[in-house]
Amino acid sequence: MNALHRDLETLILETEAKYEENNYQESKYRLKFHLMPKVGWLNDPNGLCQYQGIYHVFFQYSPFNVKGGVKTWGHYTSKDLLSWDYKGVSLLPDQPFDCHGVYSGSALIDHGNMELFYTGNVKYDGDFDYILEGRASNTIRIVSKDGKHFERKQLLLKNSDYPKDYTCNIRDPKVWKDGENYWMVLGARKKEEKGAVILYQSEDKLHWEFKKEISTKKPFGYMWECPDVFELDNTAILSISPQGLSSKEFCFQNLYQSGYFVIQEGTSVSEFCNNITITSMQEEDFYEWDMGFDFYAPQTFEDEKGRRILIGWAGMPDVEDYDNQPTIEENWQHALTVPRQLKRKGTKILQYPVKELLALRREQKELLEDQSYCIENGCFDLEVENPEGNDISIQLDEDFCFQYDTKENGQIASISFEGEMGRGRKIRQAKIEKVTHVRILADTSLLEIYLNYGETVFTTRYYPQGEKVILKIKKGGKKNNIWTIKNKKKG
């Protein structure tokens, strides 16, 4: 650890302590069970893993600036995916090769060590566009023998090592082991304005050999961020966060997207990587992870029980028509989604909150149609059973509506806002044949809505104006159950 690291860490600790002392009590919108920054800005989940029984979630963290800025890695740990301990900042920009940000990356558990791989961002002073020139994207490895203390940072790849037809925007290494081999994918922007993933292989985690480029035939966005490759039910999946897709009525409604391709049924990750002819994805096979306003840059990991778990950033960068002003005023912004277990269903993937979260539930009540229910802390867990696939309409304070409509507009599920509650968010909709089950996990200022056990998901921020929220099921299912949620102390 060098002097710069020590000084930065001290400054961050002081900033967090001061903020906690002065602001937590008055903060109305801080979350009860979602991971959020202590102070300032959070974006992508990073380095997700379970190491020696403990779950680790790192995240992109800018404690000094609520609207972003130089990135560090903040760190949470948990024994049960339910209660989390904040461990402070672990990776800081303290080297010439990562001086303008410790960007996103992943964790590899190998030979009893926790190894982190990330992008060191460097922006040179000058009149540059920072796409074709002016930026260094360094791939870096750092090893820990206990998950707390880290050894020296090792620079693995720099811009001159990447293929020549790429811009300087190459980042977000996801690394995994397959037999005796190590593999890495990086997200990239090609000079021809085309997003792609580049695949590398290594035998010693220090020397990396370029294997192939993976993309679509026609450009599918200009940049692919945060790639992830994993296997679900014997089939390889490629997850990406593409930028530059044109919006359509029922898809790509956000500024940036994130979604996945299921590589041909029965093709393992090993076959996918080794087969030099599988380089092209079909655009039509891309499914979005989440249809809400606030979801981007997810990452997955396999836990010690063998579950594939996804955590996303419940946020969206660079948007102009909606915002999070209420939390910006509290000097924090953004959160991570709850951990979602993934299961494959044909060419689609279901995502559902890990079962550990059921332990958050307290009092249960059955809700009848048109009955109002007063929610004290903005938190609840609601399940609507709708076996016949009838219309559904659920309101919060008359300013937010989840609707499933089979008659008027064809089978459409939507979330829509009016007034201040959405801070500019209007409507997001998805075509869905039959909605038989709805679960809404609400946490103070964040909603996660799961249809048909995670076939379609909407994640969105919401900002109730009063101290209480009124929930009303205008059209409900056969059975509507609501649970209050354990009211943890603010913090």
Ligand code: FRU
């Ligand atoms: C995605 C992203 C990554 C990058 C990080 C920087 O949100 O742009 O590509 O590594 O955020 O914070």
